[in-house]
Amino acid sequence: MSQEHNMRRVTAIRNGTVIDHVPAGHAMRVLEMLGIDQTSSVPVSMVMNVPSKKMGTKDIIKVEDRELNQDELNRLALVAPDAHVAIIRAYSVAEKMTIDLGEEVKNVVRCTFSNCITTNPREPLPHRLKVLSTEPLELRCHYCGRPQDLEALVRNLI
Amino acid sequence: MPGLITMDDLTNDEILQVLDDAERLLPVARGEVYLPLLQGKILGNLFFEPSTRTRMSFETAMKRLGGDVVNLGDVKTSSVVKGETLFDTVQMVDGYTDIIAMRHPRQGAAQYAQDAARVPILNGGDGAGHHPTQTMLDLFTIRQAHGRLDGLNVVLAGDLRYGRTVHSLSHALTRFGCTLTFASPELLKMPAEIVSDLKAHGANVVETDDLLGSLAGADVVYMTRIQKERFADEDEYAKVAGAYKLHASNLEDVKEGMIIMHPLPRVDEIHPSVDVTRHARYFEQAFNGVVARMALLCRLLNVDVPANVGGEA
Numbered sequence: 296m297s298q299e300h301n302m303r304r305v306t307a308i309r310n311g312t313v314i315d316h317v318p319a320g321h322a323m324r325v326l327e328m329l330g331i332d333q334t335s336s337v338p339v340s341m342v343m344n345v346p347s348k349k350m351g352t353k354d355i356i357k358v359e360d361r362e363l364n365q366d367e368l369n370r371l372a373l374v375a376p377d378a379h380v381a382i383i384r385a386y387s388v389a390e391k392m393t394i395d396l397g398e399e400v401k402n403v404v405r406c407t408f409s410n411c412i413t414t415n416p417r418e419p420l421p422h423r424l425k426v427l428s429t430e431p432l433e434l435r436c437h438y439c440g441r442p443q444d445l446e447a448l449v450r451n452l453i
Numbered sequence: 454m455p456g457l458i459t460m461d462d463l464t465n466d467e468i469l470q471v472l473d474d475a476e477r478l479l480p481v482a483r484g485e486v487y488l489p490l491l492q493g494k495i496l497g498n499l500f501f502e503p504s505t506r507t508r509m510s511f512e513t514a515m516k517r518l519g520g521d522v523v524n525l526g527d528v529k530t531s532s533v534v535k536g537e538t539l540f541d542t543v544q545m546v547d548g549y550t551d552i553i554a555m556r557h558p559r560q561g562a563a564q565y566a567q568d569a570a571r572v573p574i575l576n577g578g579d580g581a582g583h584h585p586t587q588t589m590l591d592l593f594t595i596r597q598a599h600g601r602l603d604g605l606n607v608v609l610a611g612d613l614r615y616g617r618t619v620h621s622l623s624h625a626l627t628r629f630g631c632t633l634t635f636a637s638p639e640l641l642k643m644p645a646e647i648v649s650d651l652k653a654h655g656a657n658v659v660e661t662d663d664l665l666g667s668l669a670g671a672d673v674v675y676m677t678r679i680q681k682e683r684f685a686d687e688d689e690y691a692k693v694a695g696a697y698k699l700h701a702s703n704l705e706d707v708k709e710g711m712i713i714m715h716p717l718p719r720v721d722e723i724h725p726s727v728d729v730t731r732h733a734r735y736f737e738q739a740f741n742g743v744v745a746r747m748a749l750l751c752r753l754l755n756v757d758v759p760a761n762v763g764g765e766a
Contacts, residue, residue: 410580412559417538420568438561438568439582440459442646 305340308383311359314371315379319344322354325378328370328449329363337361350377363392369403372396373448376429399437400424405451406436407444422453456552456573456753458563459583460625467752468625469602472593475741475748480764481517482744488763489519490756497550498524499542499566500577501533501557506717507577507586510742511554511750518747523549543569552754554586554746555579573753575746581615587716588621590745594738595673598712602629610636610664611677611697611722613643618716619677620647627656634671636664638693641683664697668707674699674732676715676722694722701726714738 317325322341326332331339338359347353362382363371371378372394382390402421406413413422413436423437434443455462463471480486496515500508512522525546528534533542539562546553547570555566560580567574578584596602607626609619613635623633623643633656635643642660651658661667668674679697684690698721699713715723715735727733751758 406561408560410558410560412539412557412561412565412579414559415538417536418565419538419540420565436561438564439559439580440564441560 305342305357307386308357308359309386311357311361311383312363313381313383314356316347316350317354317356317375317378318350319352319354321374322356324374324449325356325371328374328452329367331358368392368394369400370452373404376432396426396429398426400426400434402453404448404453406439406441407447407451408436408439408441411436411439411441413438456567456575457585457749458567458574458576460585460588460621465628468592471589471748471752472596474751474758475593475744477758477762478744478747480762482747484517486762486764490751490758491515491518491520491754494520494551494754495549496520496522496750497546497553498522499546499553499555500525501528504556504577506739506742507556511577511746513743514746514750517743518750539565540569547571552750575749575753578617581617583621584617585621586746586749587618588625589749590738590741591622591714592625593741593745594714594734598734599672599710605631605672606670607631607673607675608634608636608667608671609675612641612679612683613637614641615683616677619675622675623647623651627651627654632657634659634661634667636661636667638662641679665703668703671711672708674711674713676713678720678722698722698724699727700724701730704730704732707732
């Protein structure tokens, strides 16, 4: 099944953001990480588990009338580090954004280890997770050194 | 100024330099020579949880070198109980002192304090994390007995899951090419991420639940205390803890030069009958805490230890 066919499963959007190459089954989590839920007023289209040459299967999300910024992209990187993000204006791709986690994820998410010093919400220094590898994604807290539980990270977004 | 948070803050050469400095400072630690290298310097002792040896040996080390010490005191009566953040406490003590020794129940607290401070932080234990000054005194004790650190067979036994001492030590020993045997009950095994880190650094690691069967080839047996509260019920504790006790009668077939170490306090994992054998080193080890911390204080305060201290090293 072609790429074109995948994209046509949902209609083209006029303005907004298309997030492609989300790992299959992770679209809901991506929406959660972006803070998009039933209370959001923007239209959202989503396809899940569609064939992908690169990934086998993948999810695609289209969010209308909203352009993701770099901070939001950083959040996204935690569950979909290889996602392709395109900003759409007047039905055309106006900007392609690439996800680059860099060496450190700063003040995006709190360490998942329950006894880390950063679990005290009043401590003022930034939350810092070091990126050890992106495939597979491996993060460690700068302070306590603990490997991060990727399943739990989504609940620790700042 | 960088402090000592984990053993990664020191290269192997730097470790050996600190051990050499410590060796030369032995007569000072014993009180035979007065060498006020740190006169005018103040150490802040920030102990947020109980400590006997670490806190006292830091104080002794500072005072033997002519320096002074200020203490946070009892956490229950300090501003910590009023809800002061670690950041704020460190800001205050940073202004009062030249160097800080710290123990905290939360993991990562030492790195956090270092990021908040101007003065160097010496990590005296952060949760189940690291305890590098203990590692330095352990390495000093091992080198004192064997004349070297590289290529030794070291058995680490007991609570390897929560024991920060064994976490820091096993990283350091791996860097010196030691073979490590982790002898512990299933519940208290060395955390998988540490074992995988060690293996990634080329460690030769054996995991077993058989302590007594691991003694024969060992150059060092490092015992730790198994805490009752880690187990769901007392029967389970009694059954498991019994397999991690050493008695003099267990030492008949061990190597002549094998040493037994323990970070102390011990409860009953080393029977007093072991104390009088040639293998027991835990009390010397506790004394070595002073000399190792003296050398670290000098290093982090950029004070050179003279080549000739006097007295008998």
